Amino acid sequence: MHEEQFNAMRQSIIDGAPGQASxxxxxxxxxxxxxxxxxxxxxxxxxxxxxEQFNHGxxxxxxLVMAGEAMTAAVSALEPEMQKRGIQREILGKVxxxxxxxxxxxxxxxxxxxxxxxxxxxxxxxxxxxPIERFxxxxxxxxxxxxxxxxxxxxxxxxxxxxxxxxxxxxxRPRVKVIVGGAPVTRDWAEKIGADGYGExxxxxxxxxxxxxxx
Amino acid sequence: MGPTKLIVSRNHRLPRNFDWRHVAYxxxxxxxxxxxxxxxxVWARLAREQCQQLHDAGLEILERTGARLFNEExxxxxxxxxxxxxxxxxxxxxxxxxxxxxxTVPKSVTLYDRNGRPAMRxxxxxxxxxxxxxxxxxxxxxxxxxxxPVLQDVVExxxxxxxxxxxxxxxxxxxxxxxxxxxxxxxxxxxxxxxxTKPIVFVTYETSGCVDAVAMAEAVAGGVDxxxxxxxxxxxxxxxTGLLHNADAxxxxxxxxxxxxxxxxxxxxxxxTTGPVTMAGCLALxxxxxxxxxxxxxxxxxxxxxxxxxxxxDALDMRTMVDPYCGPDPRGMPEALAHFYQLPMFTLxxxxxxxxxxxxxxIEAALDMLVDAVCGGHxxxxxxxxxxxxxxxxxxxxxxxxxxxxxxxxxxxxEISAETLxxxxxxxxxxxxxxxKLPHTxxxxxxxxYPTLFERDTYSGWLAKSGKSLGExxxxxxxxxxxxxxxxxxxxxxxxxxxxxxQHAEAMPGGESLASSSGGPNA
Numbered sequence: 001m002h003e004e005q006f007n008a009m010r011q012s013i014i015d016g017a018p019g020q021a022s023x024x025x026x027x028x029x030x031x032x033x034x035x036x037x038x039x040x041x042x043x044x045x046x047x048x049x050x051x052e053q054f055n056h057g058x059x060x061x062x063x064l065v066m067a068g069e070a071m072t073a074a075v076s077a078l079e080p081e082m083q084k085r086g087i088q089r090e091i092l093g094k095v096x097x098x099x100x101x102x103x104x105x106x107x108x109x110x111x112x113x114x115x116x117x118x119x120x121x122x123x124x125x126x127x128x129x130x131p132i133e134r135f136x137x138x139x140x141x142x143x144x145x146x147x148x149x150x151x152x153x154x155x156x157x158x159x160x161x162x163x164x165x166x167x168x169x170x171x172x173r174p175r176v177k178v179i180v181g182g183a184p185v186t187r188d189w190a191e192k193i194g195a196d197g198y199g200e201x202x203x204x205x206x207x208x209x210x211x212x213x214x215x
Numbered sequence: 216m217g218p219t220k221l222i223v224s225r226n227h228r229l230p231r232n233f234d235w236r237h238v239a240y241x242x243x244x245x246x247x248x249x250x251x252x253x254x255x256x257v258w259a260r261l262a263r264e265q266c267q268q269l270h271d272a273g274l275e276i277l278e279r280t281g282a283r284l285f286n287e288e289x290x291x292x293x294x295x296x297x298x299x300x301x302x303x304x305x306x307x308x309x310x311x312x313x314x315x316x317x318x319t320v321p322k323s324v325t326l327y328d329r330n331g332r333p334a335m336r337x338x339x340x341x342x343x344x345x346x347x348x349x350x351x352x353x354x355x356x357x358x359x360x361x362x363x364p365v366l367q368d369v370v371e372x373x374x375x376x377x378x379x380x381x382x383x384x385x386x387x388x389x390x391x392x393x394x395x396x397x398x399x400x401x402x403x404x405x406x407x408x409x410x411x412t413k414p415i416v417f418v419t420y421e422t423s424g425c426v427d428a429v430a431m432a433e434a435v436a437g438g439v440d441x442x443x444x445x446x447x448x449x450x451x452x453x454x455x456t457g458l459l460h461n462a463d464a465x466x467x468x469x470x471x472x473x474x475x476x477x478x479x480x481x482x483x484x485x486x487x488t489t490g491p492v493t494m495a496g497c498l499a500l501x502x503x504x505x506x507x508x509x510x511x512x513x514x515x516x517x518x519x520x521x522x523x524x525x526x527x528x529d530a531l532d533m534r535t536m537v538d539p540y541c542g543p544d545p546r547g548m549p550e551a552l553a554h555f556y557q558l559p560m561f562t563l564x565x566x567x568x569x570x571x572x573x574x575x576x577x578i579e580a581a582l583d584m585l586v587d588a589v590c591g592g593h594x595x596x597x598x599x600x601x602x603x604x605x606x607x608x609x610x611x612x613x614x615x616x617x618x619x620x621x622x623x624x625x626x627x628x629x630e631i632s633a634e635t636l637x638x639x640x641x642x643x644x645x646x647x648x649x650x651x652k653l654p655h656t657x658x659x660x661x662x663x664x665y666p667t668l669f670e671r672d673t674y675s676g677w678l679a680k681s682g683k684s685l686g687e688x689x690x691x692x693x694x695x696x697x698x699x700x701x702x703x704x705x706x707x708x709x710x711x712x713x714x715x716x717x718q719h720a721e722a723m724p725g726g727e728s729l730a731s732s733s734g735g736p737n738a
Contacts, residue, residue: 060534061533111536202536
């Protein structure tokens with residue numbers, strides 16, 4: 001049933017076409033397909049496909065980013081119907097993310113944000129040059145599961161330690177996990193400052209976030 | 216449109232009394248200046264009209280889109296000169312400001328050695344190779360281990376650079392972890408000044424570090440004016456993007472312009488993320504940033520020397536998100552653009568994306584260095600880099616030195632004269648004789664390049680010596696240099712003067728500079 005429809009939905013994610021994905025989502029509802037069925041049978045297989053392609057070096061980062069955008073568009077088209085039915089799509093976890101104070105490097109952190117979002121996390125990006133206390137404040141306000149701290153300079157790396165200490169002071173740990181990244185950051189450093197996870201690149205950040213939340 | 220040949224050399228003739236025998240035995244450090252004409256013509260990947268298009272694109276970006284400047288003095292300078300400012304710091308530059316700056320910025324910069332002798336003339340087809348700065352890891356030549364560097368690694372890197380004939384300038388190479396992290400730049404420069412006489416390209420975190428670096432250099436040169444007249448170092452300034460000019464970058468630029476000292480003003484645009492993925496768009500955007508730097512420097516002080524990038528147009532690897540150091544695509548484009556402007560340029564070569572000193576590292580370094588030399592890059596940095604700039608290796612640096620020597624010989628001008636044609640000799644020897652015993656042979660045989668690392672021996676000769684690979688031999692050469700080479704020392708008074716500047720930075724809680732306590736960077 002609706003095989004053709006599901007294929008088109010899958011393809012709209014692979015093509016990274018938000019407009020098309022949104023249209024197909026609305027059409028699915030008209031055809032009487034349940035919202036979660038549309039997501040799980042139509043759109044998610046597309047996302048999984050592009051993820052595999054990326055891991056094989058066939059898809060490029062922008063393919064992955066646009067697949068994520070198409071997914072978001074599809075889900076928001078289905079959102080009103082899901083609310084009406086009182087159902088929710090499962091979110092893997094809430095992540096607060098930022099580049100630490102004194103550091104204005106943006107790309108690495110934004111990549112992590114993009115890939116986490118595409119993988120089903122809800123991400124709150126605080127931007128760059130973020131004051132130490134802001135991480136804990138936002139984590140408490142949103143009841144976040146994970147705080148991610150980026151630093152690209154050997155001088156600003158110290159700020160990652162301060163964020164860990166600040167979260168401790170606010171009594172948010174060990175419930176809130178801390179992940180750290182950035183060119184000078186190493187596994188040893190992450191262990192030394194008591195962070196819960198370290199990844200060398202944005203893809204490994206997704207794997208670490210999943211494993212920290214047992215997802 | 217095919218590539219065009221563009222002759223830009225202005226100074227490739229050797230002095231009339233030049234003695235070739237001298238070359239083979241010479242102290243290369245001293246001779247380099249006379250041998251500066253490494254290549255006598257430049258291969259231009261872009262046609263003149265294409266360069267003009269890129270220039271016009273830069274002007275359009277600056278007039279239509281504008282750039283953000285995060286520094287009050289810079290904003291005041293451009294406002295006074297007639298630029299339009301909106302949204303606090305978004306500046307739209309009229310084209311005439313750019314053209315005016317291009318008419319006053321010097322077409323050539325000469326960098327001297329620590330003793331005030333000219334060492335590198337950055338112009339025309341002159342190419343010089345050197346290492347990079349601040350690698351977060353070292354691949355230790357003794358063990359092959361990848362580890363965090365310490366200050367002693369910087370000392371060793373500089374001593375090796377000082378000894379290698381075809382490394383013409385130095386940079387810090389490593390970011391040491393065993394010194395106070397907010398003032399690593401002071402420690403790096405102190406050991407650099409002690410361990411080489413070659414020209415220096417230095418990097419600092421903040422303006423205070425730049426101020427201290429200049430103070431140290433003035434102490435070595437023997438005064439403010441001596442350093443300005445014969446600069447032996449230049450500051451490498453990274454700018455956030457073509458259209459975002461961070462406070463530190465502008466502060467350093469203004470400080471150095473005020474002093475009349477050379478600055479390398481290098482906006483970083485990464486194709487597909489901070490700029491268009493197409494090479495033309497990416498380069499146009501970074502070039503817009505370069506033009507901003509030129510305008511501000513010339514408004515601060517007309518005729519202040521600026522070295523522009525001869526690299527750019529690169530993109531992140533869209534599969535791994537690593538920033539590759541030797542992708543082929545934009546090679547030759549920024550160099551052609553810098554030659555179009557006839558401005559001195561800072562380029563990139565001798566780096567590799569490989570993780571160790573292996574075949575990939577050798578091939579990438581050699582390709583990059585050769586292409587850059589042929590395209591007329593002036594100050595070619597990053598020799599010895601591995602792992603896309605995250606690691607450095609002294610063995611790899613030694614291999615780059617070998618490659619640089621090869622390139623110098625492959626590209627240098629050829630002398631055709633009675634002496635080199637040797638027609639009289641050919642006639643004397645005739646069809647039946649040979650040339651082995653002739654004085655002419657002994658007189659000229661050392662003009663050719665002989666390797667110090669590449670193996671040319673017979674199979675049994677190679678086996679008898681060691682039977683080792685290039686990487687192993689390069690590591691041995693590094694150990695040999697470290698065991699035997701010593702740089703001529705600084706005078707005790709100068710050594711003490713520069714150490715006082717380091718101590719002063721140590722005494723300031725925020726790592727502030729000696730000079731900033733008495734007037735600030737722009738005073």
